[in-house]
Amino acid sequence: MPVEARLHFRQELQALEEQALEGLDMVVAALERTLEAVLHQDIELASYVIADDDRIDGRYLEVRQGILSLMARQAPVASDLRLIAALLDLTRNVERMGDQCVNIAKLVPLVGREPPVEEGILARIDRMMRQAISQTAQCKQAFSRRDVQLAEDLVRQDDEIDRLNREIFSLALQSGDDRDAREWGATMMLVARSIERVGDNAVDIGEQTAFVVTGLFREFTDASHPEIESSVVH
Amino acid sequence: MKQVTDRPESSSEARFAAGAGPVPAGTQANNGRTTGPGTAPAATGAATTKPSVDTPPVFEIEKLTVRYGGKLAVHDVSFDITEKRITALIGASGCGKSTFIRSLNRMNDLIPSATVEGSVRYHGQNLYASEVDAVQVRKRIGMVFQKPNPFPKSIYDNIAFGPRVLGMDGNMDEMVERALRRGALWDEVKDRLKTNAFGMSGGQQQRLCIARALATDPDVLLMDEPASALDPISTGHIEDLMFELKERYSIVIVTHNMQQAARVSDMTAFFTVVVDEASGHRHGEVVEYDETEKVFTNPSDERTEAYVTGRVG
Numbered sequence: 001m002p003v004e005a006r007l008h009f010r011q012e013l014q015a016l017e018e019q020a021l022e023g024l025d026m027v028v029a030a031l032e033r034t035l036e037a038v039l040h041q042d043i044e045l046a047s048y049v050i051a052d053d054d055r056i057d058g059r060y061l062e063v064r065q066g067i068l069s070l071m072a073r074q075a076p077v078a079s080d081l082r083l084i085a086a087l088l089d090l091t092r093n094v095e096r097m098g099d100q101c102v103n104i105a106k107l108v109p110l111v112g113r114e115p116p117v118e119e120g121i122l123a124r125i126d127r128m129m130r131q132a133i134s135q136t137a138q139c140k141q142a143f144s145r146r147d148v149q150l151a152e153d154l155v156r157q158d159d160e161i162d163r164l165n166r167e168i169f170s171l172a173l174q175s176g177d178d179r180d181a182r183e184w185g186a187t188m189m190l191v192a193r194s195i196e197r198v199g200d201n202a203v204d205i206g207e208q209t210a211f212v213v214t215g216l217f218r219e220f221t222d223a224s225h226p227e228i229e230s231s232v233v234h
Numbered sequence: 235m236k237q238v239t240d241r242p243e244s245s246s247e248a249r250f251a252a253g254a255g256p257v258p259a260g261t262q263a264n265n266g267r268t269t270g271p272g273t274a275p276a277a278t279g280a281a282t283t284k285p286s287v288d289t290p291p292v293f294e295i296e297k298l299t300v301r302y303g304g305k306l307a308v309h310d311v312s313f314d315i316t317e318k319r320i321t322a323l324i325g326a327s328g329c330g331k332s333t334f335i336r337s338l339n340r341m342n343d344l345i346p347s348a349t350v351e352g353s354v355r356y357h358g359q360n361l362y363a364s365e366v367d368a369v370q371v372r373k374r375i376g377m378v379f380q381k382p383n384p385f386p387k388s389i390y391d392n393i394a395f396g397p398r399v400l401g402m403d404g405n406m407d408e409m410v411e412r413a414l415r416r417g418a419l420w421d422e423v424k425d426r427l428k429t430n431a432f433g434m435s436g437g438q439q440q441r442l443c444i445a446r447a448l449a450t451d452p453d454v455l456l457m458d459e460p461a462s463a464l465d466p467i468s469t470g471h472i473e474d475l476m477f478e479l480k481e482r483y484s485i486v487i488v489t490h491n492m493q494q495a496a497r498v499s500d501m502t503a504f505f506t507v508v509v510d511e512a513s514g515h516r517h518g519e520v521v522e523y524d525e526t527e528k529v530f531t532n533p534s535d536e537r538t539e540a541y542v543t544g545r546v547g
Contacts, residue, residue, distance in 0.1 A: 006544040075493050077530040077542045215532030 009074045013083065016070065017144075020063045020087045023094035024140040024205075026056050028133055030101040031198065035129040037108050038191060039122065041115065046108035049101050056098030063091040082215060086208040090143065093201040097136065100194040100201075107187050116181040121171050121188050128164040128195045131157065135202035143209045151206035155220045161199040168192040292317040292454060292484040293338060297352035300333050300342060304349075306510075306517035307333045311352075313503060313523040320476060320485045322495035322526065325505030326541070330518020331488045334505070335456050338486060339375035340368045356454075373400055376447030380459035382439035384431035384446075389414075389423050392431050392442055396450040409449060416482075417445025418475045437468025441475065448483075455479060457487040461494065473498050492542055495526065502529040504538045 030049055037046040067088050070076060076084050135157050142151035169192070172185035203220055211217045291314035298311040308330035315321050315338075323331040333342065340361060342348040354361045361371060373396070384392050393410045396402075402409070410427070414420040419441045423434070431442055440460060447455060457476075461469040476485055476498050489495050495502055503523040509516050522529065522538045533539045540546045 005546055009544070077492070077496065078533050078539050080543050081531055 006074075009070075009076075009080075012066075012070060012074075013076070013080060016063065016066045017083065017087060019059070019066065020091045020094070021140050021144055023056060023059045023063065023091060024097075024136055026059060027094055027097040027101070027198075028136050030056065030098055031129060031133045031136065034101045034104050035126065035133075037105060038125060038129075041108065041111070041113060043109045043113070046105040049105040053098045053102045057095060060091050060095035060098075063087065067091075079212070079215075082212050086143075086212045089208050090205050093204050097198050097201045100198050103194045104191050107190055111184050111187050112180075115184045116178060118171065118175065118181070118185065118188075121168055121185065124164045124168050124171070125188060125191055125195070128161055128168070128192060131161050131164070132195050132198045132202070135161070135199055139202040139205040139209070142206055143212075146209065146213050148210050148213050151209035152220060154203045154206040158199045158203050161196055165192045165196045289317045289319065291315060292357060294355040294358075295352070296355075298334070298337060298354060299351040300330070300337055301349045301351075302333075302345065303347035305515060308337075308505075308518045309508070311520045313520065315484065315486060316501060317484050318480055318482070319500040320480050320487060320498050321501045321503065322499035323486065323488045323503050323505060324490075324492060324495050324541070325518065326507055327490075328516055328518065329505035329507045331503075331505045332458055333518065335377075335458055335486055335488050338454070338456055339372050339377055341372075341377065343368050369400075373450045374452050375454040375456060376450065376452040377456040377458070378440070378443050378447055378460050380462050382436055382443050382463070384434075384439050384442050386430065386432060388428045389431050389434070389442060390427040392446050393449045396446060400450060402450070413445045413449035416448045416479065417441045418471065418478065419445055435468070437464050437471055440464060440468070440472060444472075444475065444479075448479075452483065454484045454486070457485065459488055459490065462490060469494070492530075492544075496530045499526045502526045504529065504533075504535075504541060506537050506541070 030052065033045055033049050033052075036042060037049060067084055070084060074080075135154055138150060138157065139154055141147070142154070169189055172189045175182045175185035207217070207220055210220075293315040295314070296312050298308065299306065300308045311330075311334060323335060325331050336342050337350060337354060338356075338361075342350060350362055356371075356375070360366070385395060387395070390410055393413045394406055397404075397406065397409050411420060411424075414423060419438060422438060423442075431439060434442060440463075444455070444457075444460070461472045464472065473494065476487070479485060480500075487495075487499065501523070502525075504521050505518045506521045507516050508519050522533060522535045524534065528534075529538060530542060533542060
């Protein structure tokens with residue numbers, strides 16, 4: 001019978017995948033802190049989120065270096081090559097998700113300690129962020145289990161984020177004549193925009209999951225051809 | 235699928251008709267070879283794909299089975315080899331790739347117990363038809379081996395050997411220069427053509443063997459592990475040379491170096507060892523034949539996947 005070979009390489013590749021996927025755990029923690037900072041206008045926690053992003057960036061650089069090293073030394077092919085290509089994409093998405101937390105955290109001090117909060121908007125930011133956290137956990141699970149169905153489900157999940165994003169936009173437009181209220185509403189639009197991007201990053205990781213499994217890369221949704229979305233997504 | 239026939243070529247102008255050149259004794263022994271649908275076993279689901287290609291086939295192989303002394307060596311191989319492309323044959327030891335490549339220019343004829351079933355068509359002509367002269371086959375389908383094997387003669391005489399034996403017309407000095415240029419060796423040896431070939435480095439000797447194969451004006455070059463005895467620089471020279479040669483020649487290469495297959499070839503055929511559970515006897519079959527990029531990024535068969543990733547050894 002065939003014997004397992006290249007065990008050392010297999011272990012290295014597995015460790016590299018775990019290292020990359022842990023980046024998504026770090027993103028979940030950052031998203032949770034970012035949400036807390038926004039909901040409670042916690043400027044100290046926001047500055048912690050900004051500082052802590054160095055860890056996510058560091059992880060990105062480590063994984064990238066590990067990928068380059070494996071490619072140089074082990075010349076991976078077939079499913080190994082697809083996994084490595086997908087990890088390169090995944091880890092870049094992780095890094096971008098961390099950056100979105102920083103973008104949001106930087107907005108927190110700009111609206112002052114006691115901004116004129118509109119509860120309808122804040123509740124939607126809360127729901128939107130929880131949805132983004134859930135999608136981040138889901139894309140990790142889909143990738144590590146090579147579960148294409150779970151990965152494709154991210155598109156359905158992401159519709160909720162897009163819907164909340166549009167609602168926040170329209171509520172912010174109705175912020176009235178008070179300058180501070182309008183400024184806060186506009187800031188929440190930016191927050192919502194960053195959360196919306198995090199959702200897209202999770203969908204991208206879902207697409208990489210499908211690529212690893214099937215060997216065919218396709219976007220789950222195509223923003224420039226929305227009319228074909230329904231035929232692509234099952 | 236095309237019908238396999240055992241009907242000899244009707245054309246009297248068969249490319250390899252005997253008499254076109256001197257035939258050394260021994261090569262005409264026909265080894266009890268049989269061809270035809272009656273002897274070719276039914277296809278047993280050997281999963282070969284037929285990728286779309288834009289150039290015509292130089293070889294059409296149908297249900298090729300080779301036995302040594304009655305024992306299966308290669309079983310039921312069917313695929314087309316594309317003209318002016320590099321086709322790599324990969325697979326573990328004993329998977330039949332060397333046996334297969336040797337069947338493309340009838341080198342197996344030299345092994346008395348070898349028998350061949352099925353058909354190998356070269357530009358449409360059955361290579362194993364009775365009137366085909368194996369020497370003419372090898373003139374058009376040259377071969378280079380793992381270990382450089384120059385003759386103990388001068389560089390010039392090594393190249394001139396084939397054309398002289400075959401009685402080829404033309405200016406011999408020009409033929410030698412042309413072959414050495416095509417073998418990317420001319421500039422290195424033009425001032426010492428009369429010195430013994432054994433004085434060359436291993437890599438130069440291998441390029442000399444390639445040039446020697448090119449001297450008889452073939453259109454196919456078969457290479458059985460041509461770089462496995464060479465250092466990386468000489469290997470690089472051979473690979474560069476292959477890229478140049480494929481403009482003019484169809485190349486088939488057996489290699490154990492998968493990265494080499496991935497680097498140089500356009501098409502890859504993966505052979506595997508099949509063990510007969512009753513007898514314990516092992517033979518080779520083709521599992522997958524496809525574009526090299528496909529084989530090394532997303533192979534169709536799990537056995538190919540396991541082999542190219544090195545998961546099984």
